[in-house]
Amino acid sequence: MQTQIPVIVTFISGILIMALFFIPREPFTQIEQLTSRWYIIISGFALLLGIDSLILYHWRKIKRRDKDAVYSLILIISFFIALFWGIWAWYAYGGPFISNSSYLWLFQNIYLPLDATMFSILGFFIASASYRAFRARNLESSLLLISAAIVMMGRVPFGGSIFIPFFFVFMIVAGSYFLYIATKYTGFNAIFRYFLAILFLSLGIGVFFYSELLSQFIPSLSNWIMQYPNTAGQRAIILGLTLGSIAFSLRIIFGIERGYIR
Amino acid sequence: MRAILDFLALIDRRIIYAVLIFAIILPLFLKPTLPSSPTKEVIEAYNAVESLKEDDIILISTDYGPSAYPELQPVLEVVLEQSFKKNVKVLLMTHWQFEGLIVGINAIEKVAKRYNKVYGKDYLILGFKPGVLGVMIGLSEDFRKVFPTDYYGKPIDSYEIYKKLIKDDTVLNYKDINLLFGFEAGATGDSWVQIVQARYGVKMAFAVTAVMAPGYFPYYQAKQIVGLVGGLKGAFDYESLNKSKGLASLIMISQVVVHSVILVFILLGNVGFIIRRILG
Numbered sequence: 001m002q003t004q005i006p007v008i009v010t011f012i013s014g015i016l017i018m019a020l021f022f023i024p025r026e027p028f029t030q031i032e033q034l035t036s037r038w039y040i041i042i043s044g045f046a047l048l049l050g051i052d053s054l055i056l057y058h059w060r061k062i063k064r065r066d067k068d069a070v071y072s073l074i075l076i077i078s079f080f081i082a083l084f085w086g087i088w089a090w091y092a093y094g095g096p097f098i099s100n101s102s103y104l105w106l107f108q109n110i111y112l113p114l115d116a117t118m119f120s121i122l123g124f125f126i127a128s129a130s131y132r133a134f135r136a137r138n139l140e141s142s143l144l145l146i147s148a149a150i151v152m153m154g155r156v157p158f159g160g161s162i163f164i165p166f167f168f169v170f171m172i173v174a175g176s177y178f179l180y181i182a183t184k185y186t187g188f189n190a191i192f193r194y195f196l197a198i199l200f201l202s203l204g205i206g207v208f209f210y211s212e213l214l215s216q217f218i219p220s221l222s223n224w225i226m227q228y229p230n231t232a233g234q235r236a237i238i239l240g241l242t243l244g245s246i247a248f249s250l251r252i253i254f255g256i257e258r259g260y261i262r
Numbered sequence: 263m264r265a266i267l268d269f270l271a272l273i274d275r276r277i278i279y280a281v282l283i284f285a286i287i288l289p290l291f292l293k294p295t296l297p298s299s300p301t302k303e304v305i306e307a308y309n310a311v312e313s314l315k316e317d318d319i320i321l322i323s324t325d326y327g328p329s330a331y332p333e334l335q336p337v338l339e340v341v342l343e344q345s346f347k348k349n350v351k352v353l354l355m356t357h358w359q360f361e362g363l364i365v366g367i368n369a370i371e372k373v374a375k376r377y378n379k380v381y382g383k384d385y386l387i388l389g390f391k392p393g394v395l396g397v398m399i400g401l402s403e404d405f406r407k408v409f410p411t412d413y414y415g416k417p418i419d420s421y422e423i424y425k426k427l428i429k430d431d432t433v434l435n436y437k438d439i440n441l442l443f444g445f446e447a448g449a450t451g452d453s454w455v456q457i458v459q460a461r462y463g464v465k466m467a468f469a470v471t472a473v474m475a476p477g478y479f480p481y482y483q484a485k486q487i488v489g490l491v492g493g494l495k496g497a498f499d500y501e502s503l504n505k506s507k508g509l510a511s512l513i514m515i516s517q518v519v520v521h522s523v524i525l526v527f528i529l530l531g532n533v534g535f536i537i538r539r540i541l542g
Contacts, residue, residue: 032399047517
């Protein structure tokens, strides 16, 4: 019984919500709005669970006097300041985010700059990660590196002109590398590497002679990569994700997947 | 020789961070005029707003926070400028996070003041409402169901703008909206397309962050959205289409230098890596 009731509730809710999506007529739209409100209320409870888990986790860290317990203390103090300030703002101003509320001051002058700072730091991590990740280890990673560089430079003015010298140096170094390692192989492996060496060296030399033409071509190439190979990949991801979600949802609705009950 | 190659292949991240700080800050003092070459999707987004006529309605959804401010705020300001110039009525809302409303209000109050627009007559701030799906479906029926009052706590149907907006009908819903312009830093944009565009056929355009832009190209290619402004480059192009010089034009030079610096690091890393492999 303990497992059957949640499975029945899930089945009825799943089938009902699916049907509601495809019938945009009264009284179904009313029911859809009602279920959407229920969803918001249930999400509220999930938020409470999250708060409980967050506070307990950091409280235990403080009690154990862990190495970084001071940050946990700051988090708990900040949490309760924001919470009680917000509740007080309901009484004082009729809402925490009403235009003259002092809570809005807290939000605009402390939370917003902190949020912006956190995101700005991400730029530094991405730069460092790009330096480490974009290495011409093999053909696939070389293609990724070249396309990333083209898109990166296609997204800024003068990108084409800036990109050409980098591309030239990279092609000459990569071509020389494949020429060198080709001597260590025989048969098809050697021929393939000689081919890559000639390809990279030719591209490097070609870029050197047609630099002006290519610098104008880079933004268009960047846009082409975004519009076609990228869109095709994105579409494949969307379709894959959606099909996976449908399959998983059906498994839950029909009670095959019961992991959420445990 | 070996030490130099090791250094090139394994540059300490703190060196990269230090160089980046200078690469971001120093160009800001130069303030050069950069050439712009807007892409088709940016031009179409711009034209979608330009094609609006007097008393048309644009619904703006500011689903982003300060983290996406440099990329999306310049576009929002230009879209508001275009709308106010043409006497288009503006509705502002967010259902992503409350901070979306704060950045939206900052922009709308700034631009409205410049064009002498009056709150409640020319524009309305609907406010913040969580529960993406419920909000979107509710708006299809009657805006008052989702936003009975505006951001300032006054019933939305008590404003002069509301009476103009409902036109011949008695309620305000998606049928009255001429264009929805979403400013997205989260997954809300997907819901706008998958629920509102697919079910109610609302014409929409988006301005999104650079990391999200690749995910929106399938919608643009399938003509589910009429235009797409992606990242700082998109914002810069959008400003240039409007012949205005805002935040995006100011900080674009930093992006040029930073991208070049990152490319230099990638190249140095690869030169060190490849030569080290050759030498064994």
